[in-house]
Amino acid sequence: MRRIKDVIRDITTPSWLESVPNNYGDAAAGTLKADEWRNLSTIFIPLALISMWGEGTSHPSPQDAVMLRQILDHTMLVVSAISLVCMRTMTQTRATAYIDTMAQYLKDLIILHPETSYRPNHHMSMHLPHFLRLFGPVRSWWCFPFERLIGQIQRLLSNHKIGESL
Amino acid sequence: MSVSRRDGDLIMGLINIILFLAFQRSNGPMDARHVDVIAQMPQNIRAALSKFDLDSRVVVYAVCPVCHCTYKPRYDEGSTYPIYNEFCTNRPEPESDICSESLLRRVDNDNGHHVMKPIKPFVYHDFHDYLASLLSRADLEEAMDKSCDELMRTRDDPIPEYVEDIWEAEFLRTFEGPSPGTIFIDRQGEGRYGFTLNVDFFNIEGMRTHGRTTSCGLISMACLNLPCEIRYKPENMYVAGIIPPDQPSTTQLNHYAKPVIDALVESWDNGVRYSRTALHPHGKTTHSAVIAAVMDLPAARHASQLAGHSSHFYCSACQCFHRSTMGRTDHTQWVMRDVAKMRRNAERWLHASTSKEREDIFKQHGTRWSEFWRLRYWDPTRQLVVDAMHCILEGLAQQHFRFVLGLTSSSAANEPLPQKAFSHDFTKIEHDGEFPDNMTLKEVKQVDAIHGLLTMSLEGVGDDGHVVDQESFAESLLSLTRRLSSKNMKALQFVCKDLECHPVVPLLPNRSEARHTRLYKKDWVAALITWVSFSFFRHVTLLTCSLAARETSSTLWASSPEDRDT
Numbered sequence A: 001m002r003r004i005k006d007v008i009r010d011i012t013t014p015s016w017l018e019s020v021p022n023n024y025g026d027a028a029a030g031t032l033k034a035d036e037w038r039n040l041s042t043i044f045i046p047l048a049l050i051s052m053w054g055e056g057t058s059h060p061s062p063q064d065a066v067m068l069r070q071i072l073d074h075t076m077l078v079v080s081a082i083s084l085v086c087m088r089t090m091t092q093t094r095a096t097a098y099i100d101t102m103a104q105y106l107k108d109l110i111i112l113h114p115e116t117s118y119r120p121n122h123h124m125s126m127h128l129p130h131f132l133r134l135f136g137p138v139r140s141w142w143c144f145p146f147e148r149l150i151g152q153i154q155r156l157l158s159n160h161k162i163g164e165s166l
Numbered sequence B: 001m002s003v004s005r006r007d008g009d010l011i012m013g014l015i016n017i018i019l020f021l022a023f024q025r026s027n028g029p030m031d032a033r034h035v036d037v038i039a040q041m042p043q044n045i046r047a048a049l050s051k052f053d054l055d056s057r058v059v060v061y062a063v064c065p066v067c068h069c070t071y072k073p074r075y076d077e078g079s080t081y082p083i084y085n086e087f088c089t090n091r092p093e094p095e096s097d098i099c100s101e102s103l104l105r106r107v108d109n110d111n112g113h114h115v116m117k118p119i120k121p122f123v124y125h126d127f128h129d130y131l132a133s134l135l136s137r138a139d140l141e142e143a144m145d146k147s148c149d150e151l152m153r154t155r156d157d158p159i160p161e162y163v164e165d166i167w168e169a170e171f172l173r174t175f176e177g178p179s180p181g182t183i184f185i186d187r188q189g190e191g192r193y194g195f196t197l198n199v200d201f202f203n204i205e206g207m208r209t210h211g212r213t214t215s216c217g218l219i220s221m222a223c224l225n226l227p228c229e230i231r232y233k234p235e236n237m238y239v240a241g242i243i244p245p246d247q248p249s250t251t252q253l254n255h256y257a258k259p260v261i262d263a264l265v266e267s268w269d270n271g272v273r274y275s276r277t278a279l280h281p282h283g284k285t286t287h288s289a290v291i292a293a294v295m296d297l298p299a300a301r302h303a304s305q306l307a308g309h310s311s312h313f314y315c316s317a318c319q320c321f322h323r324s325t326m327g328r329t330d331h332t333q334w335v336m337r338d339v340a341k342m343r344r345n346a347e348r349w350l351h352a353s354t355s356k357e358r359e360d361i362f363k364q365h366g367t368r369w370s371e372f373w374r375l376r377y378w379d380p381t382r383q384l385v386v387d388a389m390h391c392i393l394e395g396l397a398q399q400h401f402r403f404v405l406g407l408t409s410s411s412a413a414n415e416p417l418p419q420k421a422f423s424h425d426f427t428k429i430e431h432d433g434e435f436p437d438n439m440t441l442k443e444v445k446q447v448d449a450i451h452g453l454l455t456m457s458l459e460g461v462g463d464d465g466h467v468v469d470q471e472s473f474a475e476s477l478l479s480l481t482r483r484l485s486s487k488n489m490k491a492l493q494f495v496c497k498d499l500e501c502h503p504v505v506p507l508l509p510n511r512s513e514a515r516h517t518r519l520y521k522k523d524w525v526a527a528l529i530t531w532v533s534f535s536f537f538r539h540v541t542l543l544t545c546s547l548a549a550r551e552t553s554s555t556l557w558a559s560s561p562e563d564r565d566t
Helices: A002-010 A034-053 A062-085 A092-112 A120-125 A128-135 A144-155 B005-023 B032-040 B045-052 B127-135 B138-153 B170-174 B250-269 B297-304 B339-351 B355-365 B388-404 B409-413 B441-454 B470-485 B489-499 B521-540 B545-556 B561-565
Strands: B058-063 B104-108 B114-118 B120-125 B191-203 B215-223 B238-243 B272-274 B284-295 B384-386
Touching: A002 A034, A034 A062, A034 A144, A034 B388, A062 A092, A062 B388, A092 A120, A092 A128, A120 B297, A120 B388, A128 B170, A128 B384, A128 B388, A144 B191, A144 B215, A144 B238, B005 B032, B005 B045, B058 B114, B058 B250, B114 B120, B120 B127, B120 B250, B127 B138, B127 B238, B127 B250, B127 B272, B127 B284, B138 B191, B170 B284, B191 B297, B215 B250, B238 B250, B250 B284, B250 B297, B284 B297, B297 B384, B339 B355, B441 B470, B441 B489, B441 B521, B470 B521, B489 B521
Parallel strands: B191 B284, B284 B384
Antiparallel strands: B058 B120, B104 B114, B120 B238, B191 B215, B215 B238, B272 B284
16 A cells, blocks of 8 residues: 555656546545546556566565465456556457456456455446447547536536526 | 626626716716717626627426426417426326426515416526537538548548547448438538437535535537547537436436437437528538437436346346346357337337336336437447446446455555464354344454454464564564454453453452452453463464463563563
8 A cells, every 4th residue: 555655656757647646545535536547547556566566576475476466467457458448549459458358357356356246337348349349439438528517517606596597 | 717797797887887987078968979888888797798699598497396397388479488387297107196296486576576487497408509509600510510521431441440539430330310221421411410418417516525415417418520629628518407406216317308309309300400500601401319328327227217237137238137147258149139129118118007017017128218219219239338437447447446456545554464373163153143142243243353363373482382582472462452452342251251261350469359359351351362372372382382371371460561571
């Protein structure tokens, strides 16, 4: 956990990359926004986890090392899937790579983390390639712009009365 | 940027005063021309804005406060005063009575009269009016038609390898237009506009922890014909309406979707003719369609009136059925849901004569009637997209990092799970069922935690069972004492009884006997520590068992760590 915070604090990022809260994980950081999850999961967390669990790190016992390595590899599957799906251009190869990664991820999830259960999102994520093929890259059909619109409406001042012009 | 009405009125008032002072002459009355100018000046900001005719056309629907049915106002000829139905005439269920809830309330206005206003209004922004505002700008109209023409030109080319936008992908290339046999984007001089539609529920009071919660809905659309960079600018997006609080349940949402679907059906079936647009002074016919409905999972199921995402019909696209199959990865075997059948079932639901029949259809097929079915081209398996933002980023990523890997401060702050030194056959309490000794669930959980603590390894003990580092050994016993003391009395007592290690009441020479007949928490903890020291050393090595145990247990009764070290 501390490692992730260190990475968030110490990393040098290009200015167009929105920063993520450096108190990630604390209750004070609140719920993260989708964009923050994207940056965290594709940049910050992999860096932190690889440096802790990846090649050349030491662990108390060889079993620990093997287990953490497996968890890391599994996590990297979900990281790859996220990067693939968020690309600004889409190719058939990428869509195929995505679904293969995702299928592998789902298969391993229950083996490595037997306490988890499958959720509807897991299933729906397997349908994304179908829509990627129909509609192209996700940015023309994801909810970001609509959520932003909601954000703007939330910020408008209101008198808590519905449907009345002032 | 934004100025409130009051400030706007102030500015208009100031302008009026400045003009009046500027026109005033020291000798005699004002010039007739100047009087005329001042007379024409609007006195307040509302009047000023109305001169520009910038306001979009909105219709205020009356909503039934009980069943959410929406009523469009009528207008008497030549009047702009809306007239509403007085009572709700909706039948929420096929066999139920008419709702007949009153829709209006009396509002007294300034001049002693009263007007009837809807109790619950729903402001609908006219879709045709929104499209007209886009088409009144030459640059936008050009861009909107260009995207169709561009795709028509390259339609016979194969799909490019790198698809950059929705216009290069498969759906729009094959989407059939309103007249059979032609494709939608083949516009033939008309306007063909595709939209993404979003319904979402949000908290109008802002996202604050412990803040007020008022769930409002928002129906909005974005025009896909616009180039990507300007497509999602707020001024180019369409807000059909904000669904007033008290989130409508299941099919009640249909009432709010109705006005915008009405407009879309009209636009698809007959086309809407604008008498003048920026580039077509003699008018232009347009057809608009919802290309994709982009929503998060709950809203998607709600708007399409398909069974919820946590039901057995969890998928809107394929025939995978029953929650237990949610982890299937054999995606090549999945069969898409049959749209014609879904439509048939939805229609059967609509025309069902009893609510029992409706319920049966829903149970069997997971479909209810949705206003979206009125769009002849509606295909939920293709057009109700899975939103990548919610599904992958807020769903999968969050679930993986927070819950599967447990990467949160609260879980990191927990002391690491104790490493087990030995195992013991404790009496476990089942979490479901009767708890002995009137224990609460919390205490039962603590019993489990105590079991874990008792078997954890102690620091400072060498492999041969000798205490090699007295200090860290004492330290770990102290920490164990502290952690045990944080548990509830009942839990400690239960474990003690289970282990048959009843606390020994130590008799200290300078205290009276009576004071020590009562057992304190510290005594129960001490008993457990004694048990630990015996069991731990018995398990580590039998050789040094008695010696070390005697040594530790003799120091355990001392109350402070200083005493213990001596």
